[in-house]
Amino acid sequence: xxxxxxxxxxxxxxxxxxxxxxxxxxxxxxxxxxxxxxxxxxxxxxxxxxxxxxxxxxxxxxxxxxxxxxxxxxxxxxxxxxxxxxxxxxxxxxxxxxxxxxxxxxxxxxxxxxxxxxxxxxxxxxxxxxxxxxxxxxxxxxxxxxxxxxxxxxxxxxxxxxxxxxxxxxxxxxxxxxxxxxxxxxxxxxxxxxxxxxxxxxxxxxxxxxxxxxxxxxxxxxxxxxxxxxxxxxxxxxxxxxxxxxxxxxxxxxxxxxxxxxxxxxxxxxxxxxxxxxxxxxxxxxxxxxxxxxxxxxxxxxxxxxxxxxxxxxxxxxxxxxxxxxxxxxxxxxxxxxxxxxxxxxxxxxxxxxxxxxxxxxxxxxxxxxxxxxxxxxxxxxxxxxxxxxxxxxxxxxxxxxxxxxxxxxxxxxxxxxxxxxxxxxxxxxxxxxxxxxxxxxxxxxxxxxxxxxxxxxxxxxxxxxxxxxxxxxxxxxxxxxxxxxxxxxxxxxxxxxxxxxxxxxxxxxxxxxxxxxxxxxxxxxxxxxxxxxxxxxxxxxxxxxxxxxxxxxxxxxxxxxxxxxxxxxxxxxxxxxxxxxxxxxxxxxxxxxxxxxxxxxxxxxxxxxxxxxxxxxxxxxxx
Amino acid sequence: xxxxxxxxxxxxxxxxxxxxxxxxxxxxxxxxxxxxxxxxxxxxxxxxxxxxxxxxxxxxxxxxxxxxxxxxxxxxxxxxxxxxxxxxxxxxxxxxxxxxxxxxxxxxxx
Numbered sequence: 062x063x064x065x066x067x068x069x070x071x072x073x074x075x076x077x078x079x080x081x082x083x084x085x086x087x088x089x090x091x092x093x094x095x096x097x098x099x100x101x102x103x104x105x106x107x108x109x110x111x112x113x114x115x116x117x118x119x120x121x122x123x124x125x126x127x128x129x130x131x132x133x134x135x136x137x138x139x140x141x142x143x144x145x146x147x148x149x150x151x152x153x154x155x156x157x158x159x160x161x162x163x164x165x166x167x168x169x170x171x172x173x174x175x176x177x178x179x180x181x182x183x184x185x186x187x188x189x190x191x192x193x194x195x196x197x198x199x200x201x202x203x204x205x206x207x208x209x210x211x212x213x214x215x216x217x218x219x220x221x222x223x224x225x226x227x228x229x230x231x232x233x234x235x236x237x238x239x240x241x242x243x244x245x246x247x248x249x250x251x252x253x254x255x256x257x258x259x260x261x262x263x264x265x266x267x268x269x270x271x272x273x274x275x276x277x278x279x280x281x282x283x284x285x286x287x288x289x290x291x292x293x294x295x296x297x298x299x300x301x302x303x304x305x306x307x308x309x310x311x312x313x314x315x316x317x318x319x320x321x322x323x324x325x326x327x328x329x330x331x332x333x334x335x336x337x338x339x340x341x342x343x344x345x346x347x348x349x350x351x352x353x354x355x356x357x358x359x360x361x362x363x364x365x366x367x368x369x370x371x372x373x374x375x376x377x378x379x380x381x382x383x384x385x386x387x388x389x390x391x392x393x394x395x396x397x398x399x400x401x402x403x404x405x406x407x408x409x410x411x412x413x414x415x416x417x418x419x420x421x422x423x424x425x426x427x428x429x430x431x432x433x434x435x436x437x438x439x440x441x442x443x444x445x446x447x448x449x450x451x452x453x454x455x456x457x458x459x460x461x462x463x464x465x466x467x468x469x470x471x472x473x474x475x476x477x478x479x480x481x482x483x484x485x486x487x488x489x490x491x492x493x494x495x496x497x498x499x500x501x502x503x504x505x506x507x508x509x510x511x512x513x514x515x516x517x518x519x520x521x522x523x524x525x526x527x528x529x530x531x532x533x534x535x536x537x538x539x540x541x542x543x544x545x546x547x548x549x550x551x552x553x554x555x556x557x558x559x560x561x562x563x564x565x566x567x568x569x570x571x572x573x574x575x576x577x578x579x580x581x582x583x584x585x586x587x588x589x590x591x592x593x594x595x596x597x598x599x600x601x602x603x604x605x606x607x608x609x610x611x612x613x614x615x616x617x618x619x620x621x622x623x624x625x626x627x628x629x630x631x632x633x634x635x636x637x638x639x640x641x642x643x644x645x646x647x648x649x650x651x652x653x654x655x656x657x658x659x660x661x662x663x664x665x666x667x668x669x670x671x672x673x674x675x676x677x678x679x680x681x682x683x684x685x
Numbered sequence: 686x687x688x689x690x691x692x693x694x695x696x697x698x699x700x701x702x703x704x705x706x707x708x709x710x711x712x713x714x715x716x717x718x719x720x721x722x723x724x725x726x727x728x729x730x731x732x733x734x735x736x737x738x739x740x741x742x743x744x745x746x747x748x749x750x751x752x753x754x755x756x757x758x759x760x761x762x763x764x765x766x767x768x769x770x771x772x773x774x775x776x777x778x779x780x781x782x783x784x785x786x787x788x789x790x791x792x793x794x795x
Binding site: 128129131133165167168171249250251254255258262271275279280283287288289290293377380381382384385386394495496497498499500501 | 734736737738739740741742743744746747748754755756757758759760762763765769770771772773774775776779
């Protein structure tokens with residue numbers, strides 16, 4: 062009993078997708094929100110608090126949107142379990158706040174009938190009520206409220222209308238001592254769903270008069286955006302714009318962050334005495350923090366696009382247009398955004414795989430995303446191509462170097478499609494999930510909601526991905542720094558470090574693919590990020606400031622590597638998981654070291670096989 | 686409508702005789718759902734009763750009015766369907782379990 066006084070009243074927001082549930086959550090709780098994950102699953106848990114007019118503290122949980130308490134995806138399972146009070150570490154809600162799009166009541170009425178069976182006190186928020194009024198839709202609120210046995214409040218979440226009414230109704234409900242009834246919910250059979258539809262249909266007929274001016278905009282816009290040819294052309298144009306934006310808009314701030322962190326590192330280096338501590342702070346911590354922050358602009362730009370497209374209602378259309386095209390390789394229609402963004406960087410790409418709700422489809426997408434050629438591979442490709450591929454024309458407008466670069470990109474795409482095909486056909490055979498998706502009406506996104514959502518993305522990346530990436534970066538630093546070279550040593554310092562030792566020790570493994578020990582040693586710091594391999598090669602070949610002096614390094618490589626070795630190195634970089642940040646994000650997004658391990662192993666295996674094939678083919682052709 | 690559905694489930698092919706599967710419908714076609722029954726194996730990742738329930742939950746229920754709005758470029762797949770007052774996208778392979786009595790303008794004219 063006393064528990065009720067001590068703890069805040071728990072309110073759970075439940076509703077169909079696209080009903081403005083999150084906008085309502087934002088309007089209710091403002092900035093008093095916490096985003097975390099539910100224990101043991103990768104589903105996002107959004108909780109916020111507010112104080113009601115009567116002075117009660119409410120703790121509001123924004124549950125994933127669903128059409129039924131019968132869960133079809135991990136997100137929906139969370140909604141079901143939270144409502145039923147079955148979720149580990151969560152209490153059952155004191156009040157269920159059902160959220161409905163006032164212009165689209167049919168399906169949500171059926172969900173409300175299910176929620177009623179759960180027996181929790183309930184309030185229904187008819188959201189987007191302004192649109193309903195504009196359409197001339199008439200709802201008998203009193204009648205509907207009597208019929209459903211719960212208070213009804215009309216809201217316009219994006220304009221914060223009806224929010225006080227809503228909290229006042231929750232107060233009233235609690236003050237009246239509304240208690241939870243018996244929970245009689247169980248998974249409905251098909252016949253019961255049909256029955257509930259009939260019931261919902263009857264309720265609709267009795268209390269809702271259809272709109273006098275139904276929405277015609279969505280139909281007209283769809284005639285263009287879903288047109289088989291024009292629609293695809295517009296989608297490709299949008300994707301091109303997005304890809305460009307991730308590259309160009311994110312470039313300057315990323316450079317500024319890099320320069321800023323570098324400058325801070327230099328200041329720290331001046332303050333600190335030379336030695337290990339300085340190296341740890343400058344080369345380990347500052348470089349580590351920098352390597353996390355540098356991804357932030359790309360993530361923000363990409364998610365800005367994704368959130369806008371989602372809020373407009375376009376994302377479902379894009380998935381519709383791409384489904385068949387992606388489906389040939391066993392990928393979901395929604396996988397195109399993550400895969401496209403992976404051309405800039407696999408990290409935002411993997412994070413955006415959240416738009417796919419089926420677990421298997423999402424895993425497949427995450428697993429193949431790093432095969433898309435990310436921008437960090439470009440410096441490595443440029444270096445090796447400049448060193449080994451002659452700069453000559455092989456046809457009208459065809460430059461051999463450009464052709465090789467194109468080939469590397471094409472190899473990445475082809476292998477991503479092939480791997481996802483194999484995953485679907487071999488490992489998850491026959492498990493094609495039904496593809497059913499509501500195409501919501503188009504709506505103008507609200508700036509505040511977009512911004513809040515974007516900031517949450519940034520916070521999630523920094524606080525949680527950073528927590529994994531940073532220690533891994535420090536580990537790479539430790540490996541390349543310790544032990545220090547003995548006094549009077551002549552070779553590069555890295556040669557004496559653990560990285561050097563590991564490199565020498567495992568070099569025999571790499572001999573069959575034509576790698577010398579310098580390359581293997583450079584691969585280890587290269588795990589920090591792909592482009593670091595350029596600097597690392599510079600270090601082992603003792604070329605000062607290799608990134609600024611690519612020409613000298615290239616010339617050096619050209620004289621010490623055979624062509625076969627150079628090509629083998631390129632093949633390695635198409636596939637190898639040479640990026641701890643990506644691995645860290647995979648661990649974070651799949652909530653599993655196992656999936657991270659699977660990705661690491663399959664990519665290393667592919668890289669080795671590809672390099673082996675390329676090296677021996679080249680040797681056989683006389684390029685050894 | 687619902688009596689018809691009950692009859693159809695009872696195996697009265699007379700009801701289905703005038704109906705076609707939603708998976709064969711062309712853009713512009715409209716009609717009424719007479720039967721939702723996922724009973725043959727279609728190689729779905731979920732069992733048939735599950736697919737049937739998902740279709741029902743998205744509003745594909747006997748008596749609902751449907752209109753095929755758009756279709757994809759390759760083999761006309763997937764399809765965008767208006768179901769009563771909402772729009773749903775689905776693949777034709779999942780739509781094959783929804784049976785529709787088509788009302789064509791030329792039928793009315795005849």
